[in-house]
Amino acid sequence: MARDFSVDFAGRIRNFTLKKKDALLPLFETIVNSLQAIEDAGKASSEGLIEVKLNRLPVLDENMSRGEITGFTVTDNGIGFDNINFESFLTSDSQLKGDRGGKGIGRFCWLKVFGDVSVDSTYREGEDLYRRQFLFSLGSTSIDDSVTDAVQKDTGTRIELRHVKREYLGYIPATGREIAERVMQHCLVYLLSKTCPTIIVDDEGDKTDINQMLAGMLETDSDNDELHLSGRVFNLLHIKMKVPEATNKRSIPSCRLILCADNREVLTKKLTGLPAGLDKWLVNEYGFSYVGVLTSPYLDQHVSADRLSFDISADEDGMFDEVGMNEITAAACASARGFLRDFIDAAVSGQRKQVEQYVTEEAPQFRHLLQYAPEGVAAIGIGATREEMDDSLYKLKREVEKSVQADNKELIRKLESSQIDSDEYQEEFARQVQRVSDVNESMLAEYVVHRRAILNIYRAALNRQDDGKFKREAYLHELIYPMRTTSEDVAYPAHNLWLIDERLTYSSFISSDKPFDGSAHEKRPDVMLLNYPTFVSADETDGLPYDTVTILELKRPDRDDYTDSENPIDQLLRYATKIRNGEARDSRGRYIAVNENTRMYLYAICDMTPKLRQLMEMRGFGETADGQGRVLYNPNLKATIEVLPFDKIYRDANMRNQVYFRTLGIE
Template identity: 35%
Template sequence: MNALQAVQDAPKRFHKVVIDIHRDPEILSDELAPINGFTVSDTGIGFDDDNFDSFNTAFSEYKSSRGGKGLGRFIWLKAFDRVEVDSIFEDSNILVQRKFVFDGDYDPEKAPCQEISSGRVGTVVRLINFKEPYKSECPRNSEQIAQRLIEHFLLVFLQDECPEVEIHDLGKRIILNDIFIREFKSTATSFKFKIKGTEFSLHGFKLTTPRVSKHRLIYAANHRGVVSEKLEDYIPNLTGRLPLEDGSSFVYLAVVQSDYLNQRVNHVRTDFEMASADDSESEQATFFDDEINRSDIREECISNISNDLRDIISSINDLKEEKIFRYVQEDAPQYKVLLKYRSEFIDKISPTASKSELEAALHRELYQREVKLKQEGSRIIKEAEKIDDYEGYQERLSDFMTRYNELGVSALAQHVAHRKIILEFLDRAISRMPDKEQYPLERAVHNIIFPMRTTSDDVPYDRHNLWIIDEKLTYHSFISSDKPLSSIEHIENASSKRPDLFIFDRRVLFSEGGQPINSIIVVEFKRPMRDDYKSDDNPLTQSFEAIEDIRAGKFKNEKGRPISVATREIPAFCYVICDITDSLRNVMMDMEGAQLMPDNQGYYGYHSRRRIYYEIMDYNKLLRDAERRNRIFFDKLNILGEHR
């Protein structure tokens, strides 16, 4: 920047700035040797007395109008061991040479001037012995360095009076101005906007070079980049290179500048002294109403960038819409309600989003809509007390109810889609394994309907699938699954029997006084296609014995005290889930009260001596009846699948 400013101060003629790259001795490798220094030469005004006086003044304000902070030379010594300066300037038409070394022992008195008879006005600055960690972090490729220099000084290269800038490296000559015209200026766009009366300008560049992969927004001060942000963090559509009509692709680079940024850049040009990112509610903003936050500037930049790229973004969104429609149709019908509002959130979703990322984005959007609608509902209810315009209120309420009911449909869709998946799992669980002649164990079905060795205290209400057996079982109060009766805290019972499912229709814990329990339900699962039942070992035997043991126990109230209950009078229900095989049919012929179901897929009856209602259900019937009960919902959501 010193070289560029020196050229600006010199008489108008052809000027040049040359950067020579110096490297470590060649290494026996295909890699480029590390860079150990630079030489920057210019044809500018030279290191005259005014420049030299400023150089020797800490925090000099000599170049403050150009954004100079008077600290640049100290940054030299932070990154290099020493700096050698050799400059020729004119003083009253006499050529003068100033030559000195700037290092930790620098003494201005040891930087004398001398008149010379001939020479070219200009300055050569040699930056010697690159320090770590800067040396390791510096790109070794000169093309990459050229790219970064152009990006850093974009606004200088945009000026008509910008000199020719070259990089010399290993016999190669790179002219940065040519790269700028070819890869930057040819597609440049510009915008102006105001924030709180302050004017900003934004330049957009479409970089076709393959060396750049990230879209960025650069905040500049005094024609130099200061802070850079990745645009994909604010425009998810910009996650990768964007296509051009000729088949090539580009990366978007935006540079914003303003006198406001010039005035607020810090001394070392690493940031701005202003409210920082995501700071619209920062303390600084609360003290100064006219303070412009970084987020204010970014928001305007993003709006202009999105407008500049609107055609490409629209094409990207069209592809995303197809992807979202397909995902909702095939995997997540609960989000159908969001499709007509997709224009409100489509920009927030990455074009490369996976199914899990789509799920997260749609779930977040649905949740945010629900929160907003609940807040709006509260406001409408409060306004109802003081409303004068009933028709207007009725219209608002009607619109609100339409949108709120859509959320209810979405929740129902998710519930129905869950049921469809569970039934598909059940179908697999009762089918013979393709590589074996045997059927799965009954515990596969058991775990689908209710996890084994748990109770309803462990499993949330919406995580079980008792509806597969009977919708009424969904309204239980307490369930014990495959646990010994002696381990259930709600009754006192020494029995070691462990019913597959033991259900109370209300939680005994909350019973009051001597109020009896409404019912006891026991469910037993038998292995699919079992065909070895006998008269003394029919599928109901185990269930009946478990019910008798339960009735023999003592129930407890909320304080753990026994409740006096006529346990023999408690209605008891027994469900047995098994396959109706020949041996089972033979056994059921002698079972008291057994009646064959009309579809021949099970039995029902009442055992009068034991006072137990029972039902034996075939696995196929279990699956088929559950599908029939839910079919209308599957049909409405277009998720009938192969089971009809």
């Protein structure tokens, strides 16, 4: 018999708003209806059963393990669609289940996501069993139900949500396990009840028992807390939810608060006020994530018709015993933090020790932050990696430096405007001097730590590679000074000439791998450094001869294929001769002006292999003071030639900085 709806249900569905992310709401509604139907049937939890089957298309592509989801079939052994329930189904906004929080609109969301819904139900009227079948779709303004004698021996309902709409399909999880997890969270309050029937998700034979899944995830020491807000009572269930060891670190769940109405999830919020990184720490150290389940008659009364939000403003003025959502969540989060207090204290203590150890042993440039930015240090994420700690500490360091600069200006302003008396000034001045001193010390520490790192990289570059060869000279060249650049391109921190000699870093002009005449075919010095006399200002140098000229020539470690004419010594002498003869231009196209007082320093940076030793002996080189290098003075060119082996450079640079390394504990 055809039955008309008592409302324009097509228009009702059209006006029903459902976000794509809520694509599983129709399934949740169906499962909750089944839970209530089993309760109405008076069946014990051991007898109640709900089965959720995923319906899929056949697999047509061999690269696909399973076909695309087309819908769901939900079967239960509840009371069935008897006449009372069916009349309620035909009535929009029915209040039949009002005492359970029913809004009478759940079936409308079915057709928002699915093309149609098939219902096949067995119910009891008196002593007899009947079967009711009908199709629910937008294609008809009425429901034509078929009622016949029942074939089944017991009551129950089979609802098939069919032909999922394409715009919602991408928001439905792809596997039965994922869908089971979503159902578990939505129906968590039901599942925690001892009377909850069994709920099984079947994905083409791969079955997930949601009750057992939840039981395996629950810790034993959960707890309840009763909150009283503006005369309203809220119950917060604290749950430690076990997280499987195999969980992907990127998907570690956040500590969260689930706000429920009528035993169903409505909103899930991330727990606030927790130390950064606590979520991961709890999982890694104790294997659980916190879940708080908040229920209250107040939430039941204020849930929206679609069950996706609450009709509660963010803040209330306290009139009429109303309470705002901000107050509710703040109280719940405070209670959750109290429940987790021992874990939070342990995590914060461990984090503090971790940062202090890192600063003490590896990053002394940040030591002053422990005193001047304790809150910022405490905010560094628990379990942070070295890179994450370094990033956070660097940002804090800049903030402290800016604060010190601002305080300096403020102190001077007060002094100039006579807003500070002598005693107060002395006290504030002493305090500020100490801060400035500590900040400057941290800058020096950062500078020294950088040098330690460069020396480590330099030493590693001297080792043989896996193929038995050494790195090419270009690698060491780039480390000492970037190739094909000049001092007009490269800032001071970007080069490491201090490895050779501290004085080289302050040269008037530096060029690296630049030819004398700009020709690509011209032999070029690896690094050339030009210096004007120290008493001449920068704007008085035009046309003046240079006071010193320094040239560096680098060769690959362990190289020994030199000849009498092709070797670093003669190469350096040719460069010096060209400059003395006035034939050389710098990379800017200017002649390199020298006179009889210009001194030249020529450094051959290479290992003293047998062939090179032979060449040096023939030319009369002497030993350096430590016996590790060789030196020769050429009076005609007024040039000192020094051969510096790579190991000597490392030892000398390390020794010059050793006192700083030792002071900072980074030897």
